[in-house]
Amino acid sequence: xxxxxxxxxxxxxxxxxxxxxxxxxxxxxxxxxxxxxxxxxxxxxxxxxxxxxxxxxxxxxxxxxxxxxxxxxxxxxxxxxxxxxxxxxxxxxxxxxxxxxxxxxxxxxxxxxxxxxxxxxxxxxxxxxxxxxxxxxxxxxxxxxxxxxxxxxxxxxxxxxxxxxxxxxxxxxxxxxxxxxxxxxxxxxxxxxxxxxxxxxxxxxxxxxxxxxxxxxxxxxxxxxxxxxxxxxxxxxxxxxxxxxxxxxxxxxxxxxxxxxxxxxxxxxxxxxxxxxxxxxxxxxxxxxxxxxxxxxxxxxxxxxxxxxxxxxxxxxxxxxxxxxxxxxxxxxxxxxxxxxxxxxxxxxxxxxxxxxxxxxxxxxxxxxxxxxxxxxxxxxxxxxxxxxxxxxxxxxxxxxxxxxxxxxxxxxxxxxxxxxxxxxxxxxxxxxxx
Numbered sequence: 001x002x003x004x005x006x007x008x009x010x011x012x013x014x015x016x017x018x019x020x021x022x023x024x025x026x027x028x029x030x031x032x033x034x035x036x037x038x039x040x041x042x043x044x045x046x047x048x049x050x051x052x053x054x055x056x057x058x059x060x061x062x063x064x065x066x067x068x069x070x071x072x073x074x075x076x077x078x079x080x081x082x083x084x085x086x087x088x089x090x091x092x093x094x095x096x097x098x099x100x101x102x103x104x105x106x107x108x109x110x111x112x113x114x115x116x117x118x119x120x121x122x123x124x125x126x127x128x129x130x131x132x133x134x135x136x137x138x139x140x141x142x143x144x145x146x147x148x149x150x151x152x153x154x155x156x157x158x159x160x161x162x163x164x165x166x167x168x169x170x171x172x173x174x175x176x177x178x179x180x181x182x183x184x185x186x187x188x189x190x191x192x193x194x195x196x197x198x199x200x201x202x203x204x205x206x207x208x209x210x211x212x213x214x215x216x217x218x219x220x221x222x223x224x225x226x227x228x229x230x231x232x233x234x235x236x237x238x239x240x241x242x243x244x245x246x247x248x249x250x251x252x253x254x255x256x257x258x259x260x261x262x263x264x265x266x267x268x269x270x271x272x273x274x275x276x277x278x279x280x281x282x283x284x285x286x287x288x289x290x291x292x293x294x295x296x297x298x299x300x301x302x303x304x305x306x307x308x309x310x311x312x313x314x315x316x317x318x319x320x321x322x323x324x325x326x327x328x329x330x331x332x333x334x335x336x337x338x339x340x341x342x343x344x345x346x347x348x349x350x351x352x353x354x355x356x357x358x359x360x361x362x363x364x365x366x367x368x369x370x371x372x373x374x375x376x377x378x379x380x381x382x383x384x385x386x387x388x389x390x391x392x393x394x395x396x397x398x399x400x401x402x403x404x405x406x407x408x409x410x411x412x413x414x415x416x417x418x419x420x421x422x423x424x425x426x427x428x429x430x431x432x433x434x435x
Contacts (some may be wrong), residue, residue, distance in 0.1 A: 024124040069097035073230030082179035104422040151256040193224035213241040234263035280355040283339035293352020309404040310373035312363040313421040317396045317429040319359040332391040370403040377432045398424035402435040
C-alpha cells in the first residue's frame with residue numbers, strides 16, 4: 001500500500017492493512033460449533049483448516065498439554081466447550097506446535113465477540129522474535145522444577161460460578177471458562193480414583209463447605225486423580241474460604257497440588273521399613289512377627305471359605321553343636337543356606353516361609369491336602385539331608401506337620417504342629433511327623 005500521511009489514511013485503508021498484516025482471521029459460531037477462516041498466512045496455512053469444529057480449534061489453540069501438541073485425555077475433553085465462550089474482548093499468548101515439531105510458535109490471540117450473538121472474531125499473529133522462544137524454554141525448565149499446582153480456580157457458591165481458572169498443564173495464563181461450579185463438580189468427580197469419589201463429592205458439596213469452613217479456614221484431601229494425559233497421580237485437593245468481611249459470603253479458592261513424587265517416595269520408604277519390620281535380617285525370611293501374621297491371615301481366609309492350610313514346623317537337628325564346634329559365623333552361613341533351600345522348595349506354591357526363632361522355621365502351605373503336604377515335607381527333608389552346607393558339613397532337620405481344622409484357633413493349630421515336630425526329634429530326628 002502506498003505510504004501516505006497519517007491524515008490521508010481512510011477506514012478502508014486501515015481494514016486493508018489489517019487484512020494484509022494479521023496472520024489469521026477466523027469467524028466462529030459457538031452455538032453451531034463451527035468456524036470459518038477468513039484469512040490465514042504463514043504457519044496458520046498449515047495449522048488451521050478453512051472450516052471445522054470450533055471445539056477442535058480450541059483444543060489445537062490452547063486446550064492441550066502446554067509444552068507440546070499432545071492432546072489431553074478424552075475425559076478432560078468434556079470441559080472443552082466451556083472454555084470457548086466469551087462475554088467480552090479477550091487476549092492471551094499461546095504456544096502452538098506444528099505437527100512433527102518440538103519447537104513452539106508463540107502467537108498472540110485476540111477475541112472480539114459480536115454483540116448479541118454467539119459469534120466471535122479471532123485475530124491471531126505469530127510473534128516471531130527469538131526471545132519468545134528462549135523465554136518459553138526457560139519457563140518450561142522453571143515449571144518443571146517449581147510448578148506443583150496443576151489447577152486452581154475461584155468459586156462463588158452463592159452465585160454457583162467459577163472464575164480465574166488456571167490449568168498449568170495447559171498454560172501459565174488464566175484460562176477463561178464459562179462453567180458453573182455445580183457443573184464442574186459433577187464432571188470432575190469422574191477424574192477421581194473410584195474409591196475416593198464418594199469422599200470427593202462430600203467435601204466439595206456446597207452445603208458441606210458452608211458448614212465446615214469459616215472465613216480464612218482451609219481443608220484438604222489427598223487422593224489419586226487423572227492428569228490431562230489420563231494417568232492417575234497423587235494430588236492434594238485444597239479448599240480455602242476467602243475472608244471477605246461477610247459471614248454470608250461463600251467464596252473459595254480451590255487448588256489441585258501435584259504431590260505424586262513425594263507420596264511415591266514416602267510409600268517407597270514405608271515399604272522399605274515395612275520389610276525391615278517383618279523380615280529376619282539374617283535370612284531375609286519373615287521374622288517371628290511376620291510369619292505369625294501370615295498364619296493368622298491364612299486361618300482367617302480359610303474360615304471365610306478360602307484355601308486349605310497346612311503348617312510345617314522345621315527344626316535343624318543338633319544345630320548347637322555346629323555353633324559350638326565351628327563358631328557362630330559358620331552357623332549363620334548354614335542358616336542362610338538352609339533358608340535358600342526353603343525358599344526354592346516353595347517356589348511356585350501358595351506358601352510363606354519364616355524364621356520362628358534360632359534354628360526353628362515355619363512354612364504356611366495353602367491349597368494342599370494333608371497327604372500332599374506330607375509328600376512336600378518329605379521332599380524338603382531329603383533335600384536338606386543331601387545338601388552340602390560348606391564348613392558346617394551335612395545337616396538334617398525334623399519336621400512337624402498338621403492341617404488346619406474348621407474349629408482351630410491359632411494356639412490349637414500351632415501347638416499341634418509344635419508337638420509333631422518334637423515327636424520327630426524324639427523318634428530319632430531327620431523325620432516328618434504328621435498330626
